[in-house]
Amino acid sequence: MDVADNGMGDPRPAGIPEPQGAPHEGALDGFRAAALLVDDDGRIVAANDAACAMFRRGVEELVGEDAHDLLHRDDHGQAMPRTRCRLRQALLTGNTENGEVEWFARKDGSLVRSSWLVTPRACGTEPGGTFVLLYGARSQSALPVDEPAGLPEPLTELDRLALLAETTTQLTSTLDVDEALHRLAALTVPRLADWAVIDLVTDRGEVRRALVVERKDDLLAEREDLQGPMPPVFEESPMPLSRALRGAASSLATPATYQGPPDSGIAVEQSRLFSETGMHSAAIAPIRGLRDVLGALTLGRSQRPDAFTAADLPLLEDVTRRAGLALDNARLYERQRKVAETMQRHLLPQLPSVPGVEMWARYVPAPDASAVGGDWYDAFALADGDHALAIGDVVGHDLDAAAGMAQVRNMLRAFAWSRAGAAPSAIVSQLDEAVRHIAEASMATMILARLAVGEDDGLWRLQWTNAGHPPPLLVHHDGQARYLTDAHGLLLGTGITKARPDAVAVLPPRSTLVLYTDGLVESPHRSIDHGLDQLRRYAAALARRPLESFCDTLLDQVRPDDNDDDVAMLVLRTPAAKD
Structure with missing residues (x-):
């Protein structure tokens, strides 16, 4: 490459203008602001002292450097794409234009x-240029170039529409409040901020900071130390969050908003x-349900340099409007779930006291259904002094099944x-006839047993x-375990009349009998044989555990993680042999 001496001992490519060459010397005299003179190709041909200092x-x-490539940056510290650069377009077209605050890189x-x-520079007898x-310029706003790296680009109109569509899809596809908040x-x-803070108003009108999430190393990190109960909403407070929690319009906030004397605990x-998050700008919007204000969403920026503006608020309000409808549905579902689960638990009986026999029961609702179902257990005294044990499962996972x-349970008690x-078979046959003609249950499985102590032995x-x-499942005290597979007949509600068998087994001293429903051993991804084998092995290993611990550990270890069914379990243990 041909080079020329620039007079300072610095060889420079031929064709590149000299720094203070005669054609441009003094061209920027008189400018107090930072000034550059740029040629028709966008290269800098002169710079004043203010520009050098800036x-x-x-x-x-x-x-000699391309002004755009060397200096101009976008809001995230990245090189400004040439196609989006108004400054460069003005240079190339020779128009007079001005731009609002933008970012420029220092050395x-x-x-x-x-x-x-x-x-454009007036030509006359002097060379042209722009x-x-x-x-x-605000030096206090300077940020390291590598700090904003990786931050998202500003949203286009298409991005905004896509975000709203995704918000609707994501939030309406779950009925779990906590999951909806994380989504x-x-x-x-x-996408919009470095921090998301969600405050919820409880059914009692109290405020809880339900979720605080920050962007950390391109991941979302939950800040539990900033979550928890919040002070009550002050009705007269003009501060942004208090207003949002009362249902007022969205607003902007900065650290300066809360620097004065606090007017309420929420302001504190x-x-x-x-202070804890380092947010320099925040946008706060109410989350409204169909009837009430459910809470508020605060989006904060700490890493990205651009502040929220009033132009960002309509998008935030659209997001919170969709969030409010989704949270309203999720809360309604949770309330119904709690009512149904309470009803289910009240339908389950108290266990009788059987002298010498320990007895425990467990019921676990289905995790993703309506929290109620047809699984049940029962134990009660009979008129002749013996005791009845029952475990059953009515088809379905809803209020109809419950x-x-x-x-079925009430009719069984009456017949027994x-x-x-x-014999148990006679009672179940009568119950089967009643299920087909009286009960609303379509089909059901069950075991009915009579527990009695031998007078001789x-x-x-x-x-x-x-x-x-x-x-x-019968588990001996020495760890041997076997299934009682006799007396197996048709389930209830088939309409087939067929004699039902009975079977009798002696329960050894300190043995454990486990009655359970299929939710304990079945799952969509494994065979029931696998589940039965696992139940037998774990129960055998727990043979000498106290009965309450036996029940809890068995549920924890055997119940499938992907189980979508409720589980009922009735467990009893016989006393030690008498000397």
């Missing part, structure tokens, strides 16, 4: 914000929030009490019949 570069480091890697004015004036945070961070917490279960001394005996239910 960019922290010597004039020789500016002259040390920091950014400085400045407005700009571009105007003046670039930079004014209103809302993931939708807005880092907000001041702490800005109602059918209550009917009125037919003192009858003092050993406990179990007489049972099985109507299509998983077999009872």
Whole structure:
């Protein structure tokens, strides 16, 4: 490459203008603002002292460089794409234009914000070119170039529409409030902000900071130390969060908003929030349900340099409007779930006291259904002094199944009490006839057993019949375990009339009998044989555990993680042999 001496011992490519060559010497005299003179190709041909000070570069480091590539950056510290650069377009077209504050790079890697004015130079007898004036620079806003790296680009109109569509899809596809909150945070961070803070108003009118999430190393990190109960809403407070929690319109906030004397406890917490998070700008919008204000969403920026403006609020309000409808549905579902679960638990009986026999029961609702179902257990005294044990499952996982279960259980009690001394098979046959003609339950499985102690040997005996239910498991004190597979007949409600069998087994001293529903051993991704084998092995290993611990540990270790069914379990243990 041909080079020329620039007079300072610095060889420079041929064709590149000299820093202070005669044609441009003095061209920028009189400009107090930072000024550059740029040729028709966009290269810097002169720079004044103010420009050198602004960019922290010597004039020789500016002259000859492409002004756009060297200096201009976007809001995230990245090189400004040429197709989006109004300043460069003005330079190339020779128009006089000005721009609002934008970011420019310094030599040390920091950014400085400045407005700009571009105007062609009057030609006359002097060479042409274009003046670039930079004014209103704020050095206190300078940020390291590598700090904003990786931040998202500003949203286009298409991006905004896509965000709203995704918000609707994501939030309406779950009925779990906590899951909906985390999805809302993931939708807005880092796309719109570096922080998402969600405050909820409880059914009692109290405020709880339910979720605080920050962008950390391109991941979302939950800040539990900033979550928890909040002070009550002060009705007269004009502060942004208090107004949002009362349902007022969205608004902007900065650390300065909360620097004065606090007017309420919420203002104190907000001041702490800005201090702990380093947010320099925040936008706060109410989350409204169909009837009430459910809470507020605060989006904050700490890493990205641009502040929220009033133009950002309509999008935030659209997001919170969709979030409010989704949270309203999720809360309604949770309230119904709690009512249904309470009803289910009240339908389950208290266990009787059987002298010498320990007895425990467990019921776990389905995790993703309506929290109620047809699984049930029962134990009660009979008219002749023996005791009845029952475990059953009415088809379904809803309130109809729970109602059918209550009917079946109540009819079973009535038939068993009125037919003192009858075999379990006879009682279940009568119940089957009633289910087909009276009860609302369509089909059901069950085991009915009579528990009695032998007068001669003092050993406990179990007489049972099985109507299509998983077999009872008998665990000996020495760890041997086997299923009682006898007396197996048709489930209830088939309409087939067929004699039902009975079977009798002696329960050894200190043995454990486990009655359970299929939710304990079945899952969509494994066979029931696998579940039965696992139940037998774990129960055998727990043979000498106290009965309450036996029940809890068995549920924890055997119940499938992907189980979508409720579980009922009735467990008893016989006393030690008498000397």
